[in-house]
Amino acid sequence: MPADDDTTGPGFPTVTVVGGGQLARMMAPAAVGLGVRLRVLAERDDDSAALVAPHELGAADDTAAVLRAARGAAVVTFDHEHVPGDVLAALEDAGAVVRPAPGALRHAQDKLVMRRALAALGLPVPAWDAVADLDALRAFADAHGGRAVLKTPRGGYDGKGVLVLSTASDDGWDTAQEWFDRGTFPALLAEEVVPFVRELAVLVARSAMGQVALWPVAQTLQVDGVCREVVAPAPGLDEDLAGVAATTAARIAGALDVTGVMAVEGFEVAGPDGPRFVVNELAMRPHNSGHWTIDGSVTSQFEQHLRAVLDLPLGDVRARDRWTVMVNVLGGEHPDLYSSYLHVMAHDPAVKVHLYGKAVRPGRKIGHVTVSGDDLDDLLERARHAAGYIRGEITE
Amino acid sequence: MPADDDTTGPGFPTVTVVGGGQLARMMAPAAVGLGVRLRVLAERDDDSAALVAPHELGAADDTAAVLRAARGAAVVTFDHEHVPGDVLAALEDAGAVVRPAPGALRHAQDKLVMRRALAALGLPVPAWDAVADLDALRAFADAHGGRAVLKTPRGGYDGKGVLVLSTASDDGWDTAQEWFDRGTFPALLAEEVVPFVRELAVLVARSAMGQVALWPVAQTLQVDGVCREVVAPAPGLDEDLAGVAATTAARIAGALDVTGVMAVEGFEVAGPDGPRFVVNELAMRPHNSGHWTIDGSVTSQFEQHLRAVLDLPLGDVRARDRWTVMVNVLGGEHPDLYSSYLHVMAHDPAVKVHLYGKAVRPGRKIGHVTVSGDDLDDLLERARHAAGYIRGEITE
Structure with missing residues (x-):
């Protein structure tokens, strides 16, 4: 696509994100720091990302809208996998740079395609x-x-x-x-139902030129299929297993030619020869298991995703503290969050509260809290308390 | 002013910022996390903050424009001091909540008013x-x-x-x-020309309810009257002097009824009874001497300013590392920053680069870099190198 004059200073690119959810929203602060422009394709003006970033209105399956949002952008990326193949093809036909490329993305779009590809690579899957x-x-x-x-x-x-x-x-x-x-x-x-010891997530970024960066492996806890909390790094993780998990994620990123951030969700499984890592799911975008990186790592997954898709050198993925705990805030019965949010800030000034600007619906992800430090039990208690309080399930 | 429906979820407020410069720009990421809305009054669509936040167009001395930008906002605040008294009066007449209040703000607007007030408080001034x-x-x-x-x-x-x-x-x-x-x-x-040992800056936040938080005292270096670099905390600062500087800033904030972030710029002066702190200037807004807090403190000055003016409980002001160094990127002779920016990212993945989306003009503040860690000499060298390289004054 021809460059237009919609750049931040000479030579600074625009990134178009298809999707207006919280993942696109959290790319906005990263873009502010980097000095690049973000343009979001959102379905509504009050979508999470549309509240905070310049946007076009339209659905991810509306080719005309996607092309409109992509005009003049250096690169088009996604905050979800639900973009039809014909829309991706139309983008490429129009000369847009699409990252991750459709050939990589389909592994995150279709679980059968993913399972076949991982099996072909000889990687451990259920x-x-x-x-x-x-x-x-x-x-x-x-x-x-x-x-x-x-x-x-x-x-x-x-x-x-x-x-x-x-x-x-x-x-x-x-x-x-x-x-x-x-x-x-x-x-x-x-x-098969994998008899796992716990769930792990490996967050990897790979840039267009092939540079790879891996954050410390995190432990995730899902409740009813929804991410509830994440601890980074995964406590007590066997060093060899951490290495295997990281190598597995890097290998997938390379073999599938992934550009951007990818989360590899997996299981730690006990075995006679020590713990094993089994790959469960892939997400080719910033992921809930990586929200801890906003406050807990030198480079957040959102900044890194923008760097990777723009083919900028990747940032340092070091954890800034010994432990970081992230707990999701799910919508509860109380639509008014403001007074509980105020209380949480007063109760614990070190908790970082992130709200997504979304209306409350029971079970909906409406925000998350993060807290970092040296004492894991203390951090878990504080983060759970803050998330539970905002949601309205704790009242003291 | 009557609330409109321009809120992020039920009960979440909008903050209007008068001024579209980099200080308003850097409030945008903080607002994204807090889940509050920002609305900026900027003179042009390509002003630093207007590039990244919803905005109204108009000048800070255009009463109609300021009133338009303030409509439905819970609070009106500023990214600079150049707002005429009649505009502030019109805002208050219209029922807007203005923070800091005009009565406090005039001490940052008029240096004679400030000197008289500080002298009346018996505080050390030149x-x-x-x-x-x-x-x-x-x-x-x-x-x-x-x-x-x-x-x-x-x-x-x-x-x-x-x-x-x-x-x-x-x-x-x-x-x-x-x-x-x-x-x-x-x-x-x-x-008088104060024979200072070095310059110090005390960053304080005071909320509408009177809660006060003080970041560690920073050392600042000005070249030709422009902030060049900041080290936090100020290296080797006498503990008593740090206490005096902090107490002085807190006292000013309370006595002048400041709401929001205030920077107290001062001098460390050697004396027969030990070092003394002398107050030089006040800024009632986030300040260049506090940019280190974005990456270097649990709560950034931009998040804290929003919390303070919204009367939310203040956040933890702890430094996240032993040392944080911030160096300003001033415009040089080269209008195209992108290739040098790329080089800096590749050279040092742990440097946080912040660009303001401003066109390059010699001497203009167009960004800053921050780096944190344990080895101050190393951090200074890396931050200076990164800033010099982006500017184009270092080429290897």
Whole structure:
């Protein structure tokens, strides 16, 4: 695309982000520091990112809107994976630089494509199969201890599009049948239920020129498929396992030619020869498991994503404190957050509160809190208290 | 003013900032985290802050524009002191909450008002007098070792509106005569030339409810009246002197009823009874001497200013590392910064580069760099190198 005059000082580029959620929103402060311009494609003026950054209105599947938002931008990137292939193709046809490139992005868009690619690389993944009907799913479960995880290849997030099934119970099988009947996908993804010790996330950035940076491996806790809290670095992580997890993430980034930040979510599994790392999911964008880096690392995942997609040299990914704890603030029953937010600030001046400007709905991610220091138990207690208080589930 | 629906989630306020420079710009990332809205009054769409924040167009002395920008905002604050009294009065008449209040702000607007107030408080200030003509100025200089600093009461910044004069030289006396002849002010401010050991800056925040927070005292270096570099905390600062400087700043904030961030710039002066702190200037807004807090403190001066004017509880002002060094990037001869900026990122991934989106003009503040760690000499060298390289004065 031809450069327009929409640059910050001579030679400074514009980045277009498709998607107006909190991930795009949190790129805005990073862009301010870097002196680059951000332009967001948001569906509404009051979308999380549209509240704080210049934006175009439109949906991610509206080719004309995406092209409009991309005009004059040095690079187009994403805050979610739900951008149709024909829109990505139209962007490339128009000469836009798309990062991560569509060929990489499809591994984060389609879980079957991802599983096949990781298996082809010989990387440790859960036992899996592509299943086209309920019989195949039951057979898979029978072969894996009577349990299975069923995932739609596309469109899932935060526990949506995921079912955990047991042959010993009727729960969920009706829904599984509905998913097959719907016929959206030729096959769904069946996976074993991994008997993990804990969940880990490896955050990696890879720039267009191939520079790679890896933050310390973090421990994540999911509740009902939604990220609840993250501790970085993962406490007591076996050094060899940390190395394997990092190498695995770097290898995926290179092999799939990823540009930008990628989160590799995985499991720590106990084994006779010591702990193992098993890859679960990939996200090719800044990720909830990396929010701790805003306050906890020299370079945040949001700044790094912009640097990577702009092919700028990557920043230092060192943790600034011994421990950083991030706890998500999920919407509760109380729509008015302001008084509880005030209380949390008064109660603990060192807690960093991040709110996304989103209306409260039960279970919705509306913000997060971060606290850093030396005493992990203390940090966990303080971060959980702050998040619970803002949400309204703690009142003293 | 009546609340409008321009709020981030129920109950979340909007802050209007009069002025579109880099200080307003750097409030934008803080507002994103806090979940509050920022609205800037800028003169042009490509003003530093207007590039990154929702804005109204207009000048700070245009009452209608200021009132338009203030509509629906919970509070109106400033990124500079050059707002006329009648505009401030119009804001208050319209029911706007103005912080700092005009009664406090005039001490930062008018150096004679400030000197009189500090002298009335019995605080240590340089010897000074209000002088109405060249004869009075010469008499003042004769009484103070043959030298004097002449300042216009209003409108000065970054060395503008300041003359250093010696009775042993003709330099500057013609300009002094012009200032008197111009008749803008009934009197100008004459001050002794303080024989300082170094310059110090005390950054204090005071909220509307009177909560006060003081960052560690910083050492500042001015070259030609422009801030060049800041080290926090001030190396080797006498503990008692640090206490006196902090107490002085807190006392000024309370006595003048300041709301928001205030920088007290002062001198460390050697004396027979140990070092002394002498107050030089006040700024009632985030200040260049506090830019180190963005990367170097748990709470940045920009976040704290928003918290203070919104009457939110103040954040932790602890330094995150033993030393933080901030060096300003001043415009040089090369208008294209991008390639040198790239080089600096590659050279030192831990340097935080902040650019303001301003076109390059020689001597203009166009950005700053910050680096934190344990080895002060190393940090100074790295920060100076990065700033010099971006500016184009170092090429290897």
